[in-house]
Amino acid sequence: MTGTTVAVALLALAAAATLVFLLRGGRRPSADVPPVMRPSFSDDQLERRVLERYMAWGLVLTGFFALFLPGYFLQESHRLNEETDSFFVESVVRGEETFTTFCAECHGAEGQGGAAPSPYGNESWPAPNLTTIAVRYEDNENIADIEEFVRTTIEQGRPGTPMPTWGAAYDGPLDDQQVTDIVNWILANQVADQAQPTAAAGQSGEQLFMANCAKCHGERLQGVVGPPLNDELERHTRKTILGILQNGIYVPTGTPMPPWQAGYTYEGARYTDGALRRIIDYVESRQTGGGSDEVVAATWRDR
Numbered sequence: 639m640t641g642t643t644v645a646v647a648l649l650a651l652a653a654a655a656t657l658v659f660l661l662r663g664g665r666r667p668s669a670d671v672p673p674v675m676r677p678s679f680s681d682d683q684l685e686r687r688v689l690e691r692y693m694a695w696g697l698v699l700t701g702f703f704a705l706f707l708p709g710y711f712l713q714e715s716h717r718l719n720e721e722t723d724s725f726f727v728e729s730v731v732r733g734e735e736t737f738t739t740f741c742a743e744c745h746g747a748e749g750q751g752g753a754a755p756s757p758y759g760n761e762s763w764p765a766p767n768l769t770t771i772a773v774r775y776e777d778n779e780n781i782a783d784i785e786e787f788v789r790t791t792i793e794q795g796r797p798g799t800p801m802p803t804w805g806a807a808y809d810g811p812l813d814d815q816q817v818t819d820i821v822n823w824i825l826a827n828q829v830a831d832q833a834q835p836t837a838a839a840g841q842s843g844e845q846l847f848m849a850n851c852a853k854c855h856g857e858r859l860q861g862v863v864g865p866p867l868n869d870e871l872e873r874h875t876r877k878t879i880l881g882i883l884q885n886g887i888y889v890p891t892g893t894p895m896p897p898w899q900a901g902y903t904y905e906g907a908r909y910t911d912g913a914l915r916r917i918i919d920y921v922e923s924r925q926t927g928g929g930s931d932e933v934v935a936a937t938w939r940d941r
C-alpha cells in the first residue's frame with residue numbers, strides 16, 4: 639500500500655514538473671520586454687531541437703504509463719483480496735462477540751456444544767457442536783451449501799426445539815450483519831475430526847430411541863416436534879424408514895429430522911445400519927395404529 643502511495647506521489651510530481659517545463663518552453667524571462675516581443679526559438683530550432691525534445695519527453699511519459707498502468711492493474715486484484723480478507727477477519731472478531739453474548743449459554747463458550755432446557759419437560763435438550771458442522775453436513779445430499787444452511791438455521795431457528803429464531807426477518811433480535819458475522823465466525827472455526835458411525839453394541843433399540851428420538855417423537859411415540867411414530871409402519875416400509883433415519887429429512891423452513899448417518903452426528907451420535915435397525919425394531923414393537931390424542935402432539939399438529 640505504501641509502495642503505491644509513493645508511486646502515485648512520484649507520478650504526480652513528474653507530471654507537475656513536465657507541465658512547468660512545457661509551459662516555460664525554455665524561454666528566459668526578461669523584465670522590460672513584453673512577452674510577444676521576447677526573443678524565442680527560430681523556426682529552425684522549433685522544427686529540430688525543441689520538437690525532438692517534446693517528442694522525447696512524450697516517449698518517456700508514454701513508456702512510463704505503459705509500464706505503470708498494467709503493473710498497477712495487476713496489483714489491483716491482490717489489493718482487493720487483502721481488503722476482503724481484512725473485512726472477513728473483522729467480521730469474525732465481531733461474530734465471536736455476538737456469539738458469546740447470544741449463543742454461548744447453550745452451544746458452549748467455544749461453540750463446542752452444550753445443553754438447553756427442553757420446552758417439553760425437565761430433561762435437557764442437546765445443543766449441537768457448531769465447530770463440526772462442515773464435516774457433519776459435508777456429504778449430506780439434502781444440503782447443497784453449508785453456509786446457506788447455517789444462515790437459514792440461525793435466522794429461522796428450529797421451531798419446536800430450544801433453538802430460537804434470530805433473524806430480524808423472522809422477528810428475531812439480530813440484524814443481517816450480526817448473523818453474517820456469526821456465520822463467518824462459525825465457518826472460520828470448523829475442525830476436522832469426523833465421528834465414525836457406531837454400532838452402539840451395548841444398547842437396545844429402546845435405549846437408543848429414548849436417548850435420541852424421544853425428545854422429538856415422544857416417549858410413547860406420540861409425537862412432539864416430530865410426527866407421531868406409533869402408526870409409522872402403516873405409512874412406510876422398514877426400508878423407507880431406514881433411509882429416513884440414515885439421511886434425515888431436511889425441512890428448510892422448520893425443524894428437520896436429523897440424519898443419523900449421512901454426516902449429521904446429532905449430539906455426537908452417528909449410527910450404523912445395524913444400530914438403526916434395532917431402533918426400527920423398537921418402533922415396530924410399539925405400533926398402536928394411529929396418532930394419539932395426547933396434548934404434547936399438538937406441537938406437531940399445529941405446524
Ligand code: HEC
Binds near residue numbers: 740741767771792
Ligand atoms: C436456548 C438455547 C439456544 C440458544 C441461545 C442458541 N441455540 Fe442454536 N440450537 C439450540 C438447540 C437445542 C439446537 C438443536 C435443535 C435440534 O434439536 O434440531 C440448536 C441448533 C443450532 C444449529 C444447527 C446445528 C446443527 O448441527 O444442525 C445452529 C447452526 C445453531 N443452533 C446456531 C446458533 C447460534 C448462532 C446462536 C446464537 C445466535 C444459537 N444457536 C443460540 C439451542 C440454542
Ligand code: HEC
Binds near residue numbers: 851852863867879917
Ligand atoms: C430434533 C427433533 C428430532 C429428532 C431428535 C428425531 N426426529 Fe424424526 N422427525 C423429526 C421431524 C421434525 C420430522 C418430520 C420432518 C418433516 O417435516 O417431514 C421427523 C420425521 C421422522 C420420520 C418420518 C415420519 C413420517 O412418517 O414422515 C421418522 C420415521 C422418524 N422421524 C424417526 C426418528 C427416529 C427413529 C429418531 C431417533 C433415531 C428421530 N426420528 C429423531 C424430528 C426429529
